[in-house]
Amino acid sequence: MLSGIDYFVVIAYIVGILLLGYYFKRYVNSSEDYFLGGRSLPFWAIGMSIVVSDIGAMDFVGVSGQAYRYGISVGNFDWIGSVPAMLLAAFIFIPYFWKGGMYTIPEYLGRRYNPTVRTIASLTWIIFFAVDLGVLFWASAVLLNVLMGWPVWASILITATVVGIYTYFGGITAVVMTDVVQLVIMFVGGLTLVFLALHAVGGYNELVDKITTMGPEYRQHFDLIQPSTTKTPFPWTGILFGLTFVMANAYMIGNQAIVQRCLTAKNEWHAKASMIFGSALKMLIPILVLFPGLMAIIIHPGLEDGDQSLPMMIKSTLPPGLIGLMFSAFFAGLMSSVDSLLNSTATLFTKDIYEPYIKKGANDKHYLKVGKITTLVLLLVGVATSPISSRYPGIYVAIQTFLSYFQGPMFAILLLGIFWKRTTQWGGLSGLVIGIAFAVYLNTFKSQFFTIEDPFLYVSWWSFLLGFVVTVLVSVFTSPYSESRLSGLVYSSKKKEQVT
Amino acid sequence: MLNFDWLAGVSQESAKIVFLVLFVLIGILVMLIPNEYAYEGVKKEDRHWWNNLKLWAIGVLAVLFLIYYIF
Numbered sequence: 001m002l003s004g005i006d007y008f009v010v011i012a013y014i015v016g017i018l019l020l021g022y023y024f025k026r027y028v029n030s031s032e033d034y035f036l037g038g039r040s041l042p043f044w045a046i047g048m049s050i051v052v053s054d055i056g057a058m059d060f061v062g063v064s065g066q067a068y069r070y071g072i073s074v075g076n077f078d079w080i081g082s083v084p085a086m087l088l089a090a091f092i093f094i095p096y097f098w099k100g101g102m103y104t105i106p107e108y109l110g111r112r113y114n115p116t117v118r119t120i121a122s123l124t125w126i127i128f129f130a131v132d133l134g135v136l137f138w139a140s141a142v143l144l145n146v147l148m149g150w151p152v153w154a155s156i157l158i159t160a161t162v163v164g165i166y167t168y169f170g171g172i173t174a175v176v177m178t179d180v181v182q183l184v185i186m187f188v189g190g191l192t193l194v195f196l197a198l199h200a201v202g203g204y205n206e207l208v209d210k211i212t213t214m215g216p217e218y219r220q221h222f223d224l225i226q227p228s229t230t231k232t233p234f235p236w237t238g239i240l241f242g243l244t245f246v247m248a249n250a251y252m253i254g255n256q257a258i259v260q261r262c263l264t265a266k267n268e269w270h271a272k273a274s275m276i277f278g279s280a281l282k283m284l285i286p287i288l289v290l291f292p293g294l295m296a297i298i299i300h301p302g303l304e305d306g307d308q309s310l311p312m313m314i315k316s317t318l319p320p321g322l323i324g325l326m327f328s329a330f331f332a333g334l335m336s337s338v339d340s341l342l343n344s345t346a347t348l349f350t351k352d353i354y355e356p357y358i359k360k361g362a363n364d365k366h367y368l369k370v371g372k373i374t375t376l377v378l379l380l381v382g383v384a385t386s387p388i389s390s391r392y393p394g395i396y397v398a399i400q401t402f403l404s405y406f407q408g409p410m411f412a413i414l415l416l417g418i419f420w421k422r423t424t425q426w427g428g429l430s431g432l433v434i435g436i437a438f439a440v441y442l443n444t445f446k447s448q449f450f451t452i453e454d455p456f457l458y459v460s461w462w463s464f465l466l467g468f469v470v471t472v473l474v475s476v477f478t479s480p481y482s483e484s485r486l487s488g489l490v491y492s493s494k495k496k497e498q499v500t
Numbered sequence: 501m502l503n504f505d506w507l508a509g510v511s512q513e514s515a516k517i518v519f520l521v522l523f524v525l526i527g528i529l530v531m532l533i534p535n536e537y538a539y540e541g542v543k544k545e546d547r548h549w550w551n552n553l554k555l556w557a558i559g560v561l562a563v564l565f566l567i568y569y570i571f
């Protein structure tokens with residue numbers, strides 16, 4: 001249970017973030033301000049925002065749980081599963097999107113392929129974000145329940161209310177600038193827990209010795225590279241093919257919540273720099289999220305649910321006051337993820353669905369209003385869908401499973417769309433639809449096809465490959481767009497522009 | 501086939517080398533990026549070694565290489 005000083009820290013944090021977020025209301029006068037921050041933000045704020053948005057409740061709770069069960073191999077997601085993809089995004093993809101003045105990734109797909117591809121991509125992301133919101137809410141509720149004994153639904157509603165208010169009023173500028181503060185709090189709170197817990201187990205060497213001698217199932221807890229025959233969800237083949245080649249790129253290049261931040265940059269250098277700066281910060285994340293799970297193996301052995309390891313570590317390791325700080329750090333991760341999803345989904349719906357299909361040519365104030373209302377509606381959907389995630393054994397794996405349905409095929413058509421001008425609209429549409437259908441099929445019948453516990457990395461790779469092949473094959477037999485139609489949308493046209 | 505059975509004979513050590521080589525390759529590709537492109541958006545008179553994004557990227561890759569080399 002929290003003490004008086006912990007409550008004070010948490011409440012001060014929540015009120016401070018609310019006021020800070022609300023302050024940025026004054027900068028929102030148009031839909032561009034609401035969705036792209038008036039394209040005026042600096043790289044350091046965007047980079048911090050990218051990182052903190054990517055580590056929410058699911059990482060604090062879920063990754064600690066994975067580390068408890070499988071060891072440091074889950075850290076691959078923040079290292080090789082982020083850094084190379086962020087560099088690729090920084091130097092190749094982000095400049096395209098930023099120069100094109102785009103609001104959404106599906107907007108690019110619509111220009112490159114056709115409106116149907118844009119709509120499918122956009123709707124898929126909207127559905128995913130709604131489910132993702134539910135996962136985030138549930139993660140927060142689990143932690144609050146363990147720590148404070150709060151009823152699950154009360155926790156969800158409090159979180160939704162706080163985040164909803166500042167996101168509704170301040171748009172993406174409020175989201176990014178509150179993220180900066182949230183990252184600092186998260187690092188301070190997380191590192192404090194790691195430092196004290198490491199001290200409690202007798203230091204790093206002691207930690208390694210104790211865990212690796214606990215039994216055969218713990219011998220590979222400190223191996224990043226797991227054999228391809230491992231029963232964990234992280235064989236090196238899955239990490240290389242599924243994560244590094246597909247999911248990481250798809251996430252960093254095709255994820256609206258990530259890319260939209262870079263589109264708020266004040267110029268192209270800031271857009272690129274934000275991703276690279278973010279990749280540097282990203283490498284520190286496993287220290288915050290992995291170590292508590294590893295140390296819980298020593299301090300709280302035999303937990304039935306690994307996801308309980310972080311809450312248990314907070315309760316047993318931190319003194320009053322610091323529990324409140326760690327609790328605020330957890331809130332920071334949760335809020336930054338939720339606000340990103342809210343604003344990005346509002347952007348997707350307003351720009352890709354509402355504007356082209358429901359009301360074309362309305363004035364800008366109208367679209368601003370639609371964006372704000374969408375934010376509220378999504379919040380309600382997220383709250384309502386939150387119990388779904390409780391059916392999955394690990395929260396983090398659950399979210400990766402949702403992602404693996406469509407990340408692979410989406411990345412395949414994005415990659416071919418930019419680098420191969422012969423790719424046709426029908427090729428892209430077929431690759432996307434068949435690839436997603438294949439991913440759903442593989443996931444549904446995974447026990448018949450795969451030997452590992454949760455094969456989401458493999459599903460992602462194979463659906464990417466099929467999406468890629470189908471796009472190429474259909475493109476070969478259908479007519480491509482003219483060179484002038486593709487100007488500024490494919491890599492070869494950019495090279496020609498540079499020559500001329 | 502879907503489980504990458506044909507790679508079951510590759511040891512963890514060999515797999516680690518594959519990862520390390522990948523980082524080196526990415527580093528080489530980063531170095532091949534023209535300086536002009538890495539500085540795009542920065543005025544000519546404001547261009548210094550510390551805002552060369554290629555160096556930022558190489559620094560990040562070096563740390564990543566070290567992490568995978570150790571673990």
